[in-house]
Amino acid sequence: MSNKQTLVVIGNGMVGQHFLSSLAGSAAMADYRVVTFCEEPRPAYDRVHLSEYFAGKTAADLSLVEAGFFAEHGIEIHLGDKAVAIDRAAKQVTSAKGLTIAYDKLVLATGSYPFVPPVPGHERPQCLVYRTIEDLEAIQAAAAQSTVGAVVGGGLLGLEAAKALKDLGLETHVVEFAPRLMAVQLDEGGGAMLKHKIEALGVNVHLNKNTTLIDDGMQCRHKMNFADGQVLETDIVLFSAGIRPRDEIARQSGLEVGPRGGIVIDNQCRTSDPDIYAIGECALWNGQIFGLVAPGYTMARTVVAGLSGEAASFTGADMSTKLKLMGVDVASIGDAHARTPGALVYTYQNGSAEIYKRLVVSQDQKHLLGAVLVGDAAGYGTLLQYCLNGIELPENPDSLILPQRSDQSVGLGPDALPASAQICSCHDVSKGQVCGAIEAGCLTLGDLKAQTKAATGCGGCSALLKSVLDCELSKMGVAVSTDLCEHFAYTRQDLYNLVMVGQIKTFDELLDKHGKGLGCDVCKQAVGSILASYWNDYILEKPHIGLQDTNDTFLANMQKDGTYSVVPRIAGGEITPDMLIVLGQVGKKYNLYTKITGGQRVDFFGARLEQLPAIWKELTDAGFESGHAYGKSLRTVKSCVGSTWCRYGVDDSVGLAIELENRYKGLRAPHKIKFAVSGCTRECAEAQGKDIGVIATENGWNLYVCGNGGMKPRHADLFATNLDKETLIKYIDRVLIFYVRTAARLQRTSVWMENMEGGLEYLKSVVIDDKLGIGADLEQQMQHVIDTYQCEWKTTLQDEQRLKRFRHFVNSDQADDNVVFVEERGQIRPANDFERKHFKLVEEAA
Amino acid sequence: MSSWIDVCSVDDLQPDSGICALVGGRQVAIFFLPRRQAVYALGNFDPFSRANVLSRGMIGDIGGEPMVASPMYKQHFHLHTGVCFEDPSVATPAYRVRIDRGRVAVQLPE
Ligand SMILES: Cc1cc2nc3c(=O)[nH]c(=O)nc-3n(C[C@H](O)[C@H](O)[C@H](O)COP(=O)(O)OP(=O)(O)OC[C@H]3O[C@@H](n4cnc5c(N)ncnc54)[C@H](O)[C@@H]3O)c2cc1C
Ligand code: SF4
Ligand code: SF4
Numbered sequence: 040m041s042n043k044q045t046l047v048v049i050g051n052g053m054v055g056q057h058f059l060s061s062l063a064g065s066a067a068m069a070d071y072r073v074v075t076f077c078e079e080p081r082p083a084y085d086r087v088h089l090s091e092y093f094a095g096k097t098a099a100d101l102s103l104v105e106a107g108f109f110a111e112h113g114i115e116i117h118l119g120d121k122a123v124a125i126d127r128a129a130k131q132v133t134s135a136k137g138l139t140i141a142y143d144k145l146v147l148a149t150g151s152y153p154f155v156p157p158v159p160g161h162e163r164p165q166c167l168v169y170r171t172i173e174d175l176e177a178i179q180a181a182a183a184q185s186t187v188g189a190v191v192g193g194g195l196l197g198l199e200a201a202k203a204l205k206d207l208g209l210e211t212h213v214v215e216f217a218p219r220l221m222a223v224q225l226d227e228g229g230g231a232m233l234k235h236k237i238e239a240l241g242v243n244v245h246l247n248k249n250t251t252l253i254d255d256g257m258q259c260r261h262k263m264n265f266a267d268g269q270v271l272e273t274d275i276v277l278f279s280a281g282i283r284p285r286d287e288i289a290r291q292s293g294l295e296v297g298p299r300g301g302i303v304i305d306n307q308c309r310t311s312d313p314d315i316y317a318i319g320e321c322a323l324w325n326g327q328i329f330g331l332v333a334p335g336y337t338m339a340r341t342v343v344a345g346l347s348g349e350a351a352s353f354t355g356a357d358m359s360t361k362l363k364l365m366g367v368d369v370a371s372i373g374d375a376h377a378r379t380p381g382a383l384v385y386t387y388q389n390g391s392a393e394i395y396k397r398l399v400v401s402q403d404q405k406h407l408l409g410a411v412l413v414g415d416a417a418g419y420g421t422l423l424q425y426c427l428n429g430i431e432l433p434e435n436p437d438s439l440i441l442p443q444r445s446d447q448s449v450g451l452g453p454d455a456l457p458a459s460a461q462i463c464s465c466h467d468v469s470k471g472q473v474c475g476a477i478e479a480g481c482l483t484l485g486d487l488k489a490q491t492k493a494a495t496g497c498g499g500c501s502a503l504l505k506s507v508l509d510c511e512l513s514k515m516g517v518a519v520s521t522d523l524c525e526h527f528a529y530t531r532q533d534l535y536n537l538v539m540v541g542q543i544k545t546f547d548e549l550l551d552k553h554g555k556g557l558g559c560d561v562c563k564q565a566v567g568s569i570l571a572s573y574w575n576d577y578i579l580e581k582p583h584i585g586l587q588d589t590n591d592t593f594l595a596n597m598q599k600d601g602t603y604s605v606v607p608r609i610a611g612g613e614i615t616p617d618m619l620i621v622l623g624q625v626g627k628k629y630n631l632y633t634k635i636t637g638g639q640r641v642d643f644f645g646a647r648l649e650q651l652p653a654i655w656k657e658l659t660d661a662g663f664e665s666g667h668a669y670g671k672s673l674r675t676v677k678s679c680v681g682s683t684w685c686r687y688g689v690d691d692s693v694g695l696a697i698e699l700e701n702r703y704k705g706l707r708a709p710h711k712i713k714f715a716v717s718g719c720t721r722e723c724a725e726a727q728g729k730d731i732g733v734i735a736t737e738n739g740w741n742l743y744v745c746g747n748g749g750m751k752p753r754h755a756d757l758f759a760t761n762l763d764k765e766t767l768i769k770y771i772d773r774v775l776i777f778y779v780r781t782a783a784r785l786q787r788t789s790v791w792m793e794n795m796e797g798g799l800e801y802l803k804s805v806v807i808d809d810k811l812g813i814g815a816d817l818e819q820q821m822q823h824v825i826d827t828y829q830c831e832w833k834t835t836l837q838d839e840q841r842l843k844r845f846r847h848f849v850n851s852d853q854a855d856d857n858v859v860f861v862e863e864r865g866q867i868r869p870a871n872d873f874e875r876k877h878f879k880l881v882e883e884a885a
Numbered sequence: 886m887s888s889w890i891d892v893c894s895v896d897d898l899q900p901d902s903g904i905c906a907l908v909g910g911r912q913v914a915i916f917f918l919p920r921r922q923a924v925y926a927l928g929n930f931d932p933f934s935r936a937n938v939l940s941r942g943m944i945g946d947i948g949g950e951p952m953v954a955s956p957m958y959k960q961h962f963h964l965h966t967g968v969c970f971e972d973p974s975v976a977t978p979a980y981r982v983r984i985d986r987g988r989v990a991v992q993l994p995e
Binding site: 872 | 892893897899900901902904905906907912915918920921930934935936937938941942943944945946947948949951952954956957959961
């Protein structure tokens with residue numbers, strides 16, 4: 040509409056995109072025609088997780104823009120077009136491609152650029168930076184022809200870049216100008232501990248090094264010369280010496296900028312021109328640039344609120360951070376350097392466990408001003424809440440960092456937090472908002488996350504979120520029933536433990552000891568699955584038969600007309616022509632509708648109950664096994680053709696898929712489990728949408744967990760990288776049995792993960808670090824399942840007694856006359872009601 | 886009252902599960918609950934899925950009332966009355982069934 044004003048956004052990075060999506064969800068959207076310039080060749084992506092690009096994530100995975108977003112909201116985006124000038128008098132923006140757009144309001148979200156010190160030689164080839172996907176591509180290409188890499192800068196980003204070089208297989212150096220690592224966030228003690236730990240991981244750290252010249256090396260491409268006369272040879276130089284705001288376009292149009300750069304903004308994020316805003320890393324507020332994404336998001340929301348006519352201000356941001364650097368936990372909170380006058384400091388150092396903790400408290404010892412944690416950052420959430428909310432400290436503040444004695448707990452209960460306390464910093468969700476959502480009916484962690492978005496960013500707050508949820512529920516007096524059903528006042532996990540501890544072997548025994556009534560389809564199936572995964576007995580043993588759903592009872596999948604489908608196992612999707620011919624012959628002989636499944640096998644439909652044994656007799660005689668398509672169990676391990684044939688493949692994905700499928704076939708679980716293995720990062724097997732996904736890389740296998748297709752797709756989480764096969768299998772064993780033991784009834788791995796307190800990090804700590812000390816036990820249970828595997832159809836066919844069940848009538852050999860097929864596209868299909876009537880009439884008449 | 890029709894031996898019954906018998910042209914699902922030492926008989930036709938499958942459902946109780954869960958879409962039917970728990974306007978016929986000298990017999994309505 041012509042009466043709309045035009046809003047132009049320059050820069051479609053993380054903050055620019057957050058602005059657009061917040062705007063799209065606000066009332067102000069109706070008032071504006073929105074145009075955005077994006078210098079990069081693709082719309083906004085997740086820079087925070089940029090390093091995962093090296094671990095196999097693609098540009099598409101990292102994208103922050105939902106498909107169709109721009110079209111849906113009528114936003115004009117000019118990709119690969121940089122805004123080059125602002126004419127403030129004429130109120131128009133000109134782009135590099137020659138476009139001129141008149142604006143009513145203008146938002147600058149131009150971000151920052153990596154600072155490259157003007158050392159002579161810095162422009163030599165393979166002297167790179169780390170900020171965009173193109174930068175990473177350049178690093179990857181350079182690494183392929185290098186053996187040594189050096190990062191200039193030992194800050195947060197520099198260490199992350201160092202990890203990337205290390206993972207690319209290079210001998211890695213970090214060169215830092217200051218006398219310690221992460222000088223902004225850490226004090227001397229913390230920095231020293233971090234250096235020690237990082238060196239132990241094989242990265243060389245050089246402190247107090249001022250690079251004065253880069254020229255030709257003898258063994259390597261470059262030689263870095265330092266002020267102290269020392270030198271370092273390297274093939275790649277990666278600059279990570281801080282960021283500088285991209286304020287050139289503002290500067291040139293006469294907007295006020297800071298003495299050391301940055302577009303000056305007020306509390307409403309307005310620049311010196313009231314029609315122009317600046318947000319994100321290009322903006323200078325109160326003399327400060329914020330190099331983190333959360334403050335930028337807050338600025339973006341502030342502008343959206345302002346445009347919607349709401350009062351909102353940006354009043355600074357907390358710069359506390361917690362991260363894992365090369366597997367080392369590091370956290371810094373508030374005034375880590377004790378710059379507040381009168382501040383007192385407590386430190387705790389444990390040399391053998393390599394843990395360093397420092398607390399900075401106010402003179403009266405009542406309030407926490409800051410903290411540094413290295414090696415163990417578990418206390419971060421609690422300490423941050425003390426600091427941000429001015430909560431009074433316990434009498435001995437050092438109890439917060441001293442190792443915990445078992446009889447005391449120093450965690451801050453969620454009750455102690457004020458409603459204004461921020462729970463999720465990524466999406467700025469307060470405790471008050473969380474409590475509101477709980478009152479409105481979000482009673483599970485999954486619902487709460489979906490409703491409030493809390494814990495859906497970095498996920499660091501999910502444990503805190505869960506504790507708020509639990510606390511609120513018990514306060515509201517809502518006894519949330521986690522009982523499985525009316526027959527068992529236990530969760531599935533409880534029942535699993537009861538079975539394990541009591542070594543219970545049958546449903547009747549469990550019902551007598553721990554339940555009441557007769558049971559029902561809910562608890563019988565759940566217990567049937569528990570018993571099957573723990574003992575792995577034949578599921579059609581007498582005591583178990585009533586626990587099985589019809590699919591398990593008849594070892595086939597019931598279809599809408601009461602007939603069944605039949606799916607033999609084709610491990611990894613690999614099959615010889617001869618075996619394929621057998622399938623064709625069986626399908627033809629029994630006139631079965633035949634279809635290829637998404638799991639790379641063949642599915643026969645329309646088998647009558649009484650036909651199942653004969654069909655399976657032919658299949659097992661030819662060497663086929665049950666495909667367990669009927670069970671809540673391992674289904675398929677899909678694979679791409681891999682390095683054997685594919686010209687891009689780096690490892691034998693088919694071989695691994697077959698091995699995995701044969702290892703885990705028959706494993707019963709709370710729900711079905713699907714795997715896939717891809718032979719390279721092109722990911723043709725779609726492993727990242729599976730419960731367990733494996734992708735080959737040059738350096739080993741990358742393991743993804745808890746993905747899902749289906750109704751609610753979930754991208755799998757990258758769990759571990761560059762694994763050898765033995766470690767890969769060990770991790771999969773542990774993840775699967777831990778899932779089998781702890782998931783709720785009919786919970787897929789994706790939902791299990793979403794609801795897991797502590798999320799991915801917790802699962803890693805259990806599986807990789809063996810935090811609970813159950814690793815060996817999990818593996819042993821898996822080994823038992825593997826050792827006791829049997830093809831259920833083979834066993835069934837050997838038993839006349841059991842085969843008697845496979846007939847429609849106990850007292851007649853007739854077939855079910857309600858099952859009627861018609862032909863379509865050359866195969867059978869169930870008749871619809873109309874056809875069925877007609878068909879029967881015709882038959883009777885004939 | 887019509888007469889009892891002999892169907893099968895008690896050994897043909899499946900403990901905690903069902904079987905289907907052809908009785909006077911009708912499909913009858915017969916369930917055996919050993920914990921209650923009881924047998925029940927309902928029509929085998931599932932009114933929701935319109936398939937002859939109830940005998941292949943799982944059995945148990947809801948609030949102490951004996952029931953079978955349809956294997957297709959999981960509605961529950963009362964084993965005495967055939968009335969659906971989720972939607973009492975829907976029912977499957979219930980038949981009388983007895984065990985006599987090791988034989989199972991069903992009685993059809995007039
Ligand atoms: C490797 C790495 C790891 C990081 N880790 C973390 C972390 O753990 N936690 C955290 O909080 N932050 C982290 N950050 C910082 C975070 O990525 C930034 O704070 C965030 O990206 C800032 O968003 P922005 O939109 O201001 O800038 P950007 O995301 O840089 O977006 C600015 C965009 O504007 C474009 N642009 C600039 N000028 C123009 C123009 N004239 N015309 C058109 N387009 C233009 C740029 O090309 C760019 O695409 C990390 C950054 C990196 C590089
Ligand atoms: S994932 Fe890689 S190896 Fe597998 S088929 Fe695709 S390109 Fe080839
Ligand atoms: S997607 Fe729906 S219709 Fe298709 S097979 Fe799955 S459940 Fe059936």
